[in-house]
Amino acid sequence: MDARPVMRWHPLRGEWVMYAAHRLGRTFLPPPEYNPLAPTSDPEHPTELPRGKYDIAVFANRFPSLTLTAPQPEPGPAGTRAGVGACEVVVFSQSAQGRLADLSDEQMALLIAVWADRTTRLAEGGTVRSVLAFENRGVEVGVTLHHPHGQLYAYDHVPPVQARMLEQAQRYHTEQGRPWLGDFVAEERAGGERVVLDGGLALSVVPPFARYTYETWVVPARPAARLSDLSADEQASLARVLKDALNRLDGLFGGRMPYLMTVHQAPLDGEYPEFPLHIELYPYLRAPGRMKYLAGTEQGAGEFANDKFPEVAARELKEVVL
C-alpha cells in the first residue's frame, strides 16, 4: 500500500494538517464474516492478527495518517513536509462483540500498561515527541470497525492541545509552586459534588469546566506526567475507575453511549513533571437521543456551549445503578 502521508502547516491556526490520500479506501463496516481485528482462523484468509490466544494486541495501522518512514513529499505549497509519526491499532480483546468496559479489572489494568509501554517504545527512536492514545466509539461518530479497539497517534512534534496543556500547567506550577493536578484532586475531593467515584489511588470527576455535558475525567490521585510514572497499584486503580466511568456512561440512558476517550500524557522529548496525566471521556449524547454537535462557537471560536452544569451531570452519573 502506498502510504505517503504529508503534513502541511495551517498558517492562521498555527497547526499541522495531515494528508493521507490512501485512507479514503479504508475498511468501512465490513460484514461480520470478515473482521480484520479477530484472530486469524483460516490461514488462507489472514486477518491483521495471528492465530492464538492473547489479551490485547497492538499493530501498525494499515491506513496511517503518519509513518516513521514517510518519504519526502513532492514539492508543494509552503509548509509541506513528510507526515512523520506513527499510527497503531490497539485491539482490546479477542471478543468482537464486547465493549471496553467488559474487560476484567486485570485486562483493563493490562491495557493501561500497554498504553504506557507503547508510549515509551514509540519514543525510543527519538523522533516521536508526543503520543495520544484514544478510543472513538459508536457508529454515530463514524467508527468503521465494531471490534473493540482504540488507536495510538505518535507525533514528531507536540500537537497544539498538549502544547497548550503543558504551557498552562507550567504557568500554574510557577505561580502556585505546586502541580495543577494535585490541587485539582484536593479541591474536587474537598467539595465532593463532582467526584463520581473515588477509588483511592485514582478518581473520576466531572470537571467544573466540562465542555461536554457528561464529560468525565479519570485522574490519578498522585500527580504524574505519564502512565509509566504510575505504580502497578496506581495503574490498577486508574483501570478500575475508568471501567466504572465507562459503565456509568452506558447506564445513563440505557444504551451504548457514543464517546471519545483520550489519554493525555506529557511530551516525550524531556521531563515535564508539571504535565497533568489524565484521561478525558467525551460522551456525545447530551440527553437521550440528542447528540452534541460542534457548531459555530465550538469550531469557529474554540469555545464550547454546554447545556448542563457539571454538578448536575455528576449527580446523574453517581445515581446510575450499575
Next chain:
Amino acid sequence: MDARPVMRWHPLRGEWVMYAAHRLGRTFLPPPEYNPLAPTSDPEHPTELPRGKYDIAVFANRFPSLTLTAPQPEPGPAGTRAGVGACEVVVFSQSAQGRLADLSDEQMALLIAVWADRTTRLAEGGTVRSVLAFENRGVEVGVTLHHPHGQLYAYDHVPPVQARMLEQAQRYHTEQGRPWLGDFVAEERAGGERVVLDGGLALSVVPPFARYTYETWVVPARPAARLSDLSADEQASLARVLKDALNRLDGLFGGRMPYLMTVHQAPLDGEYPEFPLHIELYPYLRAPGRMKYLAGTEQGAGEFANDKFPEVAARELKEVVL
C-alpha cells in the same frame, strides 16, 4: 425565561466554557405548522418575527449562551463568572424552504451588509470584543430549525481561534512586512489550481492547508480586517462568490451538503489591520454519504487528518456543473 448564562475557565485548555442550563429545553424540529422564524400570520400565535415584508431579520436568541445582562452567578468553582455577550438569530429570508444559496445576488449582498452592521452595532457598547457570524446547516449536524438562518455570537473577550489567527497574522506581517491575506491571494492566483472561482474583488479557494476535505474559503481580493472595511462593490463580489461556493457544495454529491460556515473578523477592541477577514466553509461530507467526524487526533491533539489533497478537492469543485 431565566437566562442566566455562566462562563467557567478551562485551566488546561485556557479557554472559556459557556453554561446555559435553560438551553436544554429549546425548540427542536417543531412541526411545520409552527415555525418561529416565519413572519407572524396569526397575532394570537405570534412567532419571533412580526407581520409584514422584509428580506433579512435579526433578533435576540431566546435561548442565549451569552447575554449582555447576565447577572453575577452564585459563588461557584474558581474561574466562574457571568456569561456576558450576545447571541442573535439572523433569518436569511421569509421563505421557510429555501437555502442560503437560493438568495438573489442582491439579498446575499444585503446579508453581508447585515453581518457588517450587526458587528459594528454589537461593539458599540464597548463590552463586545469579538463577533462570530455563522450558519450551521443540516439535520446531520443537529440543526433544530429548518427555516434558513444563521447566528451571531458576540463575546466580551477574544476567543481562542480569533486570538490565534490575530497572533499568527501579526507575526507574519512583522516578518514579511505585508498582510498575510494579500500574499495568500497572490499565491493562490499565481498557482491557480486551488482557486475555485475568481470573482475579481473576491475569490473562493480550497486552501492548501484545508482541514475538511472540501473546505472552501471565500476571501476578499484586497486585504481587509472586517466586513465593514469593504466597499459595496467588494461586498457584492464576496456575496456572489459565496453563493457560487455554496451551490458547488450542494452540486458536488447532488444533495444538500451539511456544512458549517463561519465569518472571521478582527477583534473589536482596537484596530487590527493585520487580521485577515475571510469566510470558512466546512462541508461535513468527505465522500457521498460519508461524514467527517472529529475523532482522537482532531479533538485530543488539535490536528486534523484529511483524506484528500486540496488540489484534488478544488478540481472536483470546479468541475461541478451549476
